[in-house]
Amino acid sequence: MAKTLAEINEKIKKGEAVVVTAEEIIDLVDEKGIKKAAQEVDVVTSATFGPMCSSGIYLNIGHSKPKIKLGGGKAYLNEVPVYTGFAAVDIYLGATALPDDDPRNRVHPGEFRYGGGHVIEDLVAGKDAKLVATAHGTDCYPRRSLETWINLKDVNEAVLFNPRNAYQNYNVAVNLSHKVIYTYMGILQPNLGNANYCSAGQLSPLLNDPYYKTIGVGTRIFLGGGVGYVVWQGTQHNPTAPRTEKGVPRSSAGTMAVLGDLKQMSPEWLKGTTMTGYGVTLSVGIGVPIPILNEEILSYTAVKDEDIFAQTVDYSEAYPQRKSGSLGEVSYAQLKRGKITLQGKEVPTGSLSSYAKARKIASLLKDWIKKGEFLLAEPVELLPSVESGITFKPLKERPIR
Amino acid sequence: MLKKRLVLTFPQAVVEEPITYRLIKDYDLVVNILRARISREEEGRLIIEISGEKEALDKGLNYLKKIGVAVQPLAKDVRWLEDRCTHCTVCVPLCPTEAIVVDRERMEISFDKDRCIVCGACIPACPYKAVEILF
Ligand code: SF4
Ligand code: SF4
Helix, strand or coil: CCHHHHHHHHHCCCCCCCCCCCCHHHHHHHHHHHHHHHHHHCEEEEEEEEEECCCCEECCCCCCCCCCCCCCEEEECEEEECCCCCCCCCCEEEEECCCCCCHCCCCCCCCCCCCCHHHHHHCCCCCCCEEEEEEEEEEEEECCCEEEEEEECCCCCCCEEEEEEECCCCCCECCCCCCCCEEEEEECCCCCCCCCCCCHHCCHHHCHHHHHHCEECCCCCEEEEEEEEEEEECCCCCCCCCCCCCCCCCCCCCEEEEEEEEHHCCCCCCEEEEECEEEEEEEEEEEEEEEEHHHHHHHCCCCCCHHEEEEEECCCCCCCCCCCCCCCCHHHHHHHHCCCEEEEEEEEEEEECCCHHHHHHHHHHHHHHHHCCCCCCCCCCCCHHHHCCCCCCCCCCCCCC | CCCEEEEEEEEHHHCCCCHHHHHHHHHCCCCEEEEEECCCCEEEEEEEEEEEHHHHHHHHHHHHHHHHCCCEECCCEEEEEECCCCCCECCCCHCCCEEEECCCCCEEECCHHHHHCCCCCHHHHCCCCCCCECC
8 A cells, every 4th residue: 555745745735644753653553553554644754953063054145345255265254264165255154163263172172162053053043143254356356355244134045054964873982991082972981981872763864764765855854943955865875884684774874965944944953062172063953754655664664762773982992093893782772761781881871962852853843744834845866775885985095195 | 267168179099098087187177078979980079168277278278289189169050051951961971960860751851959069070061051050
């Protein structure tokens, strides 16, 4: 009994679609079985909220009088450098960008209280940002410097464009050394003092469609509180990562590149993020609807935390030195209980990804669809899956001299 | 008589040292231990209320510094800014007193001020600056 996406959209328009979250589907399948659940349910909503470093925005700020060509010049938003290598007034601000000099970052381990991610949150919150720019001046763009306040509502286009988001599974980070280390996975206490993970597990988008049978270029999604799209596979997309029998990757695998209108978004779902001793980033809320086209697709969405495993990795030595090897596999059910056992030691766990917020996104998206405000989009191309053979390659260094 | 509330942080090497005994016996100070956390692998942390004559107090504090104990005044207050908190839970394993606990059903945290010893461990750990220490 297969359905088409067009049929599902018809039901959504009539307000008749049956939509459940990726959490609710688990109980439903337990209760009714795959076959019955697949008949009843039209859409399952998945979601995640967590730090995603490959994120950023591009803005077209409009032309000053006289005109200035920022392209090839230098520009800063709230002291944070932005990329100007485009046309005259297009700029790109990356989530991890840092002010050229912030004295608070100089003293070990460094505070990293403000950077690109925070500028993005401030802009989305409606705050003015200070734009300071210098350029070389040309006959057609004579101006050489510009200092002005800008506001999101006044710029032309403002687009969130993230080259890599929503990792399908991720490492669990621990520290085997004898001193505290400061990482993008948080502060790791010595001698296996804590274990930090970063995935929404059973709610996470790509874990609910492990072979990318419904998600691809053009998939309409919840992005940062507004509507966005999957525009490509994300960087480091690695569909050939090892998988369990049920197809769930055992380590970081697929990723997606996403894009959406920043003006629709909200600071509740785009948050400037500080990793002490490491840097800054942006936490992004993403929700992906999965159309239940058949029983197979439904069976994937019923994945549970106990069926999803992650590898624990030592971030004091193995990770930075690119040494392979996991200290052990743990399930998200164990991680979410707050304790795992590693090398005979009980280790408390913490998450960087907020399950509570992922849950809220999944239910918000469910409401949008139920109310007929959000239609599903048929991808023009699915994300490359296992048969593509794509792998995540390391850099082969070739000495220059 | 002077009275101070202090946070003592001591490296592993000093953990075995009978600090409070010496402060009382050798420096004639009144020491009241408010909270303590000492483990073999990590640093020790002790929050004390200490009182005595100014001179004795200065000498006592000097002794602490000499043996490698970091002495800081006890910060007044830790504030959890609920509206900035995303309930990620990354701060939870760092809290020595279970002042931050997770409701595992809702996967949301709550902050129990009475259990908090103002050690500050959660402050740099929070990616969203949702905990603040007020001096
Ligand atoms: S300051 Fe933070 S880590 Fe320390 S006891 Fe209080 S809540 Fe726990
Ligand atoms: S680290 Fe910060 S945001 Fe995360 S649960 Fe703790 S207080 Fe909340």
